[in-house]
Amino acid sequence: MSRVLRASAIMAAGTLVSRVTGFARSAVLVAALSSGPMGDAYNIANAIPFILFDFLLGGILSSVVVPSIVRRQQSDPDGGRAFEQRLMTVGTVALVVLTAAAVLLARPLIELYTDAGWSARQTEVAVVLARYVLPQIAFVGLGAIAGAILNTRDRFAAPMWAPVLNNVVMIGVLVLYLVTAGKPGADVETVSDADLALLGLGTTGGIVVQCLVLMVALHRAGFRFRPRFGLRGTGLGEMGRTAFWGVVYVLVTQITFWVTMKISTGAGGEVEGAGNTAYAQAFQLFQLPYGIIAVSVITAMLPRMSRSANAGDLGAVREEFASGVRLVSVLLVPAGLLLMVLGPAVAVLIFSWGNNxxxxxxxxxxxxxxxxxxxxxxxxxxxxxxxxxxFGDTRTPVFIGVGNAAVSITLSVLAAAVLPPRYVVMGLAGALAAAYTTGTAVAWVLASRRTRGLNGRVVGTGLSRMYTAALPGTLLALGVLWITQESVGLTPLGSVVMLAAGGGLGLALYLVIAHRMRIPEVSSIVGLVTGRARR
Incomplete structure (x- = not known):
């Protein structure tokens, strides 16, 4: 646990700074564009590069690249160097072709993901922005390949810190946009072509900087790029066949995402401010604890688990997984409860400025x-x-994903049909919660069969103790919320009080109670922090 905790702490620090600067970026973005039609047009346009990347390459990178590189590092005489170079070569060619095709198809792509109720001008603005931001695909992909190779070498810092520079660049671009475009920049009907160029090119520029940082880190880690096009007998074909199921999984998730986009853009067309921007920004805030805590643990855990699985050591796989679950849950449990109480306070503090x-x-x-x-x-x-x-199994997650998609799509369509337009996006968030709760139960049963157990009793006991420790802090936050609303109201000043007194004291109370309850993960975190403080 200590090795994973140290690696996770390094990544969590980078992710924390990344997410904080990401919050600043989101705050300036909403201040500049509002959460109305202009904000929706930008969010849809900027989402499409990542949709296409995930659909065509993201499934391969997330599911099979790290385990494949680890296997080649262990089996190839050159430690997998030639395999890595061929991977980078093939990825670069594929990304350039995909980017060129996407730019040419910008209009039909925008029309695919938006609602028919959009005005012609809003659609046109989204298309123009898409043409500027779609080149991000190539740089996101190259950065992802570089990050995967760095992770297999236990170099976790650069992939976690590189997004910070992207956010800094974007904050500068958005501040400039807010100053130069002003109020007209938030009106989709009056925004100028020059303002759209600044917004679109600036967005792509941030991703370019992020990619360059990762490439420099990869060079420093000893990777030397030499184009290699001879693919016979390299193992890339086998990796591609294995990745087929990863691509299918991404397809399933993208169908779900498409339904969400269509429904949320339709809701935004009926009630301004209750559309896709609200969903996207809330989802980003929701992912803060996940990105800081869970992503760090997952990234450190996968190479180790892959090595244990490759060696047939099921006991090590079970222990690695159980340790990861406990480390993730120890802070996500109170974070989830506090989000349910203090969500509006967080959003008012970040998004109630400028043109919003x-x-x-x-x-x-x-x-x-x-x-x-x-x-x-x-x-x-x-x-x-x-x-x-x-274990190199990319097929089982697809079937689990299909079940997730079925639950999410069914509940999303039901929400759109029965809820008033103002509550539709909340219904979409509820559909996601229900889908992942169901999917987690199914995935646990199937994964447990694969590993001959997942230490379920230990994990379950740990989770129940964490929720018990978190309840007093949640009730404290709820009390602070009620008192502040009665005295100050839900204003930016009131939000600061709610978050500092309710969130800060609530989390501190949880840590104290959990430490007294001898929850080992909390004790490890406390020990790590106090040890650093004494240095």
């Missing part, structure tokens, strides 16, 4: 409250998938 208003910010916070239900099951689900990936 407090009412729209509160709505984002209401969506965030619903997302709080999904935080623990969503994170555990991602951990469980890595068990299958460590």
């Amino acid at each position: 208003d407090t009412e729209n910010a509160i709505y984002i916070g209401n969506v965030l409250q619903v997302f709080g239900l999904a935080l623990v099951p969503f994170s555990l689900f991602q951990l469980l998938l890595r068990v299958f990936y460590a």
Whole structure:
């Protein structure tokens, strides 16, 4: 546990700074564009590069690349260097072709993901922005390949810190946009072509900087790129066949995402401020604890678990997984409960500035409250998938994903049909929570069969003790919320009080109680922090 904790602490520090600067970026973005039609147009355009990347290459990178590189490092005479070079060569060619095709198809891609109720001008703005931001695909992909190779060499810092520079660049671009475009920049009907160029090119520029940082880190780690096109007998074909199921899994998730996008853009067309921007920004806030805590543990865990699985050591796989679950849950349990209480306070503090208003910010916070239900099951689900990936099994996650998609799509369509437009996006967040809760239960049963147990009793006991320790802090936060609303109201000043007194004291109370209850993961965290403080 101590090795994973140290590696996770390094990554968590980088991710924390990345997420904090990401919050600043989101705050400036909403201040500049609002959470109305202009914000929706930008969010849809900027989402498409990542959708295409995930659909065509992301499934391969997330599911099979790290285990494949680890196997070649262990078996090839050159330690897998030639394999890594061929991987980079093939990836570069594929990314360039994909990027060129995407730019040419910008308009049909935008029309695919938006609602027919959008005005012609809003659609046109989204298309123009998409043409500027779609080149991100190539740089996101190259950065992802570089990050995967760095992770197999236990170099975790650069992939976690590189997004910080992207956020810094974007904050600068958005501040410049807010100053130069002003109020017209938030009106989709009056925004100028020059302002759109600044926004689109600046967005792509941030990703370019992020990619360059990863390439420099990869060079320093000893990787030397030489184009290698001879693919026969290299193992890339086998990796591609294994990745087929990873691609299918991404396809399933993207179908779910498409339904979410269509429904949320439709809701935004009926109620301004209750559309896709609200969903996207709430989801980003929801992912803060997951990104800081769970992603760090997952990234450190997968190479180790892959080595144990490759050696046939099921006991080590079980211990690695159980340790990862406990480390993830020890902070995600209180975070999820606090999000359900303090979601509006968080959103008002971040999003009630510039061209956005407090009412729209509160709505984002209401969506965030619903997302709080999904935080623990969503994170555990991602951990469980890595068990299958460590064994080179990319097929089982697809069938689990199909079940997730069925639950999510069914509930999303039901929400759109029966809920008033203002509550539709909240219903979409509830559908996601229900889908991942169901998916986690199914994935646990199947993964347990693969590893001959997952130390379920130990994990279950640990989770129940964590929730018991978290309840007093949650009730404290709820009391602070009620007192502040009665005296100050849900204003930026009131939000600061709610988060400092309710969130800060609530989390501190949890740590004290959990430490007294001798929850070992909390004791490890406390020991790590106090040890660093004494140096």
